[in-house]
Amino acid sequence: MTAANPTVSLLEARALSFLRQDEPVFAPLDFQLHAGELALVEGDNGSGKTTLLRILAGLLHVGEGELHWRGEPLQRDTCAGEILFLGHQLGLKADLSPRENLQIAAGLHGCRDGVSVTAVLAEIGLRGYEDEPVRRLSAGQKKRAALARLLLLPATLWLLDEPYANLDRIGIALVNDLLEKHTDAGGAALVTSHGTMSFHGGEPRRIRMHD
Amino acid sequence: MNRAGLLAACTAMLRRDLTLAWRRRGDIAMPVLYALIVTMLFPFALGPEDTLLQRIAGGVVLVTVLLAMLLALDAMFSSDIEDGSLEQLVMAPQPLALMLGMKILAHWITTALPLIVIAPLMAAMLHLPGAVIPVLLLALLLATPLLSLLGAVLVALTAGTRRSGMLLALMLLPLCVPAVIFAAGAVAAAQQGLPWLAPISWLAAALVLAVVLAPLACAAALRIALDA
Numbered sequence: 001m002t003a004a005n006p007t008v009s010l011l012e013a014r015a016l017s018f019l020r021q022d023e024p025v026f027a028p029l030d031f032q033l034h035a036g037e038l039a040l041v042e043g044d045n046g047s048g049k050t051t052l053l054r055i056l057a058g059l060l061h062v063g064e065g066e067l068h069w070r071g072e073p074l075q076r077d078t079c080a081g082e083i084l085f086l087g088h089q090l091g092l093k094a095d096l097s098p099r100e101n102l103q104i105a106a107g108l109h110g111c112r113d114g115v116s117v118t119a120v121l122a123e124i125g126l127r128g129y130e131d132e133p134v135r136r137l138s139a140g141q142k143k144r145a146a147l148a149r150l151l152l153l154p155a156t157l158w159l160l161d162e163p164y165a166n167l168d169r170i171g172i173a174l175v176n177d178l179l180e181k182h183t184d185a186g187g188a189a190l191v192t193s194h195g196t197m198s199f200h201g202g203e204p205r206r207i208r209m210h211d
Numbered sequence: 212m213n214r215a216g217l218l219a220a221c222t223a224m225l226r227r228d229l230t231l232a233w234r235r236r237g238d239i240a241m242p243v244l245y246a247l248i249v250t251m252l253f254p255f256a257l258g259p260e261d262t263l264l265q266r267i268a269g270g271v272v273l274v275t276v277l278l279a280m281l282l283a284l285d286a287m288f289s290s291d292i293e294d295g296s297l298e299q300l301v302m303a304p305q306p307l308a309l310m311l312g313m314k315i316l317a318h319w320i321t322t323a324l325p326l327i328v329i330a331p332l333m334a335a336m337l338h339l340p341g342a343v344i345p346v347l348l349l350a351l352l353l354a355t356p357l358l359s360l361l362g363a364v365l366v367a368l369t370a371g372t373r374r375s376g377m378l379l380a381l382m383l384l385p386l387c388v389p390a391v392i393f394a395a396g397a398v399a400a401a402q403q404g405l406p407w408l409a410p411i412s413w414l415a416a417a418l419v420l421a422v423v424l425a426p427l428a429c430a431a432a433l434r435i436a437l438d439a
Contacts, residue, residue: 057298057302058301058302059298059301059302059437059438060437060438061438080303080304081214081303081304083302084302085298085299085302087295087298088295089293089294089295089298090294090295091294091295091296091298091299092294092295092296093227093231093290093294093296094294095230095231095234095235096227096230096231096234100227100230103223104223104224104226104227105299106215106223107215107219107220107222107223107224108215108220108223108224108299108300108303108304108305108310109215109303109304110214110215110304111215133234154214
């Protein structure tokens, strides 16, 4: 890992926008995200929150403007494995159990020191469901199984698209807990949400999307 | 922090796809059943005349196996795109082409290998002489991975479009013609006691080329499919 330089922001967008059929999806955005920071992406339905996250994840190309990662132009190789994206599609195979799904993720991304798949699943509240096919889990449990990746995989920046959807009150508290621990450990996160969030560490940064 | 090694990632990928295929064993059985039924119908349609069946046996087995493989082809990436697994795979700190190569290998193991296993049975049903069967198997062992690789590129190219099945069949046709010609040519040559090494070498050369290039093309095509 490169040593964290506090003066250089982890992620910086300069006049970032995205065009779909030559129409801008959102107005040019400028923001910086430093290590240990949490930012909330706000906007109405269709304002481009998911599009923004997919651009930052490297899945969509940058339309206009610039995107910098640790001061360098964002490229696939420079940030490989440092960004973890959790979208609407959870990326779980329905025929496999949460345990198998996590083992595959760990095989591809590596895993944090001193964490095991079993411990992670217990922490995320799926004790007793480790070997049940994901197909048979409830929507909230599926979400938890996907969130378990956050605990297992090493990543600096989390991009979470609606992480609170389908979760009960305990689940929401759990996500807030995860975010707090992550930012305390020097990580950063970008979160989209319609719901109200109550962070322990005070008000998060806000990025407002405009058409 | 434990970085994932290349070998661990390849194993994880291969095991994942093989486990998934095993959980849906019925889907593996389908192409096999199809190939068996088609081969069984030929003697009924053409009459049980030995010389005629012997003459067409090699070609029928090859074409049937290749068509049976097409049945399972368009499902290669669709479920991964639908459930978001592909996004996770693209973002993993691993060479995407190599990971897709593993997926194609798993696909070949689950669809083509069972067909190759029953190919001697199919050949025997059409009275192909026993001495030619090793050449037929060799031709299949080279032609089926070639088709898997070419098919994967086309599936990746049509991944973004809906109802891609028809388009896929149209695009694949010209690409699988050379594979059929060389494979059937080798079997026919062996049947007539002629040297069959040249067409087999052509197949092998095409396979080597496809092994190197197809996964790279797949990776590029799937990145474009996601970027929409």
